[in-house]
Structures are given as structure tokens and as C-alpha cells.
Amino acid sequence: DTEVTQTPKHLVMGMTNKKSLKCEQHMGHRAMYWYKQKAKKPPELMFVYSYEKLSINESVPSRFSPECPNSSLLNLHLHALQPEDSALYLCASSQTDRGWETQYFGPGTRLLVL
Amino acid sequence: AQSVTQLDSQVPVFEEAPVELRCNYSSSVSVYLFWYVQYPNQGLQLLLKYLSGSTLVKGINGFEAEFNKSQTSFHLRKPSVHISDTAEYFCAVKGNNNAGNMLTFGGGTRLMVKP
Numbered sequence: 306d307t308e309v310t311q312t313p314k315h316l317v318m319g320m321t322n323k324k325s326l327k328c329e330q331h332m333g334h335r336a337m338y339w340y341k342q343k344a345k346k347p348p349e350l351m352f353v354y355s356y357e358k359l360s361i362n363e364s365v366p367s368r369f370s371p372e373c374p375n376s377s378l379l380n381l382h383l384h385a386l387q388p389e390d391s392a393l394y395l396c397a398s399s400q401t402d403r404g405w406e407t408q409y410f411g412p413g414t415r416l417l418v419l
Numbered sequence: 420a421q422s423v424t425q426l427d428s429q430v431p432v433f434e435e436a437p438v439e440l441r442c443n444y445s446s447s448v449s450v451y452l453f454w455y456v457q458y459p460n461q462g463l464q465l466l467l468k469y470l471s472g473s474t475l476v477k478g479i480n481g482f483e484a485e486f487n488k489s490q491t492s493f494h495l496r497k498p499s500v501h502i503s504d505t506a507e508y509f510c511a512v513k514g515n516n517n518a519g520n521m522l523t524f525g526g527g528t529r530l531m532v533k534p
Binding site (some may be wrong): 309311313336339342345346348350354361381399401402403404405406407408409411412413415419 | 420440455460461462463464468470489495509514515516520521522524525527531
């Protein structure tokens, strides 16, 4: 089983709202990732968690706040977003964060900020 | 650091014809190479990967790719495409000294299969 699940599938929020995206995997993977993908572009890495600790933050604005409560769960808390933050947000996981490990992606959450 | 160039942003092809999607990379260290497919309104699905060993790699859905170190290429091929292969294809690379397992993606190639 190589399934990564993400909820919700779609999210519409205003610029003053607070919302959260959720990602879950039950493959025993110890590395989890958040990516942002704009239309017709490749995914861009936002954050990497390794063994529940934040290991990489790609200079993401503080209005995006990741959280890894346990080894199976990854959240992305959203606050005071801008319309340009509208995108597909993808979660991925891998066995570890070693370079040869395959990343498995979830279906994504499509976010629209009004 | 690594970089990936997918030479064609769009590739139109008729059903049952062969197709090649081109990918070239640049890296100062040895690399691991991946091809992912993204169907409309979905996440990315791994097609195949090259880590080491045989340079011809077979993946899912009848796709294969060949790692050419001298040409720094990892082109994706399928001998006969189906309508259902219409999707965005991403080539990605990681350096073998990579910390954080960070993928560098190419810009993507949209494969459009016509009946």
C-alpha cells in the first residue's frame, strides 16, 4: 500500500480565515513533505519533516505553519493568506529522507483564496 | 545543485503511435532519476526510477526510460500510447549527496494523445 491521503480535496477561504490542511500515511514512512503547485508548473518544495522534526523550510512565509503531531500525520496551518497562495497543495512521504527513497504523493488539496 | 530540463512543453501524438519525452539534467554529483505522471486534477504518481545498475528501466503502464550518463539524459519512451496516457509528465532528479531527499523537477511535458 503506497497511499497518502489528503483532506479536504477542495478549500475556499477568505484572506482573514484560518484553516488547516491534513495529510496522513500509514506506510511507516518517517519523512513527510509539503509542496505547492501552481497551474502548469512543477511542484515546489515548501517543508520537509524527518522523524517528526522540521528539517527543511524553503523560505516559506510565516502565514504557512507546518505541524507534524506524529509519524503518520502532517498538517499545514493557513492564516491570512493572499490570493496568490491559491494553488494545489501536495503532501508526500518517503521511508526516510535519504536520497534514494521514493517520494509517494497524495492527491492534493486545491486551495482558492478570495 | 541539480537542474532538469524537459525539452518539450507539449507533445501531441496519435493513439497507438510511439512517443519519447525528453529529459536532460545537470549535476556535479551522481544522481537518482525519476519520472512522475500527473493526471488532471490528481497528485503525482511514480512511473519509474533509476537508482543504479541497468540503465534501461521499466516502469508501470508500459513506459520505460534509459539513463545515459554521457548525454546526461533520462528520456521516457512508450512504444504505443493510449488515450488514457494523456497527462503531465515530470522528470525529477536528486543528487546522491542529497540531504532532505529534495527532488528537483523539470518544467513538465504535457502529453496529448489524439484518437
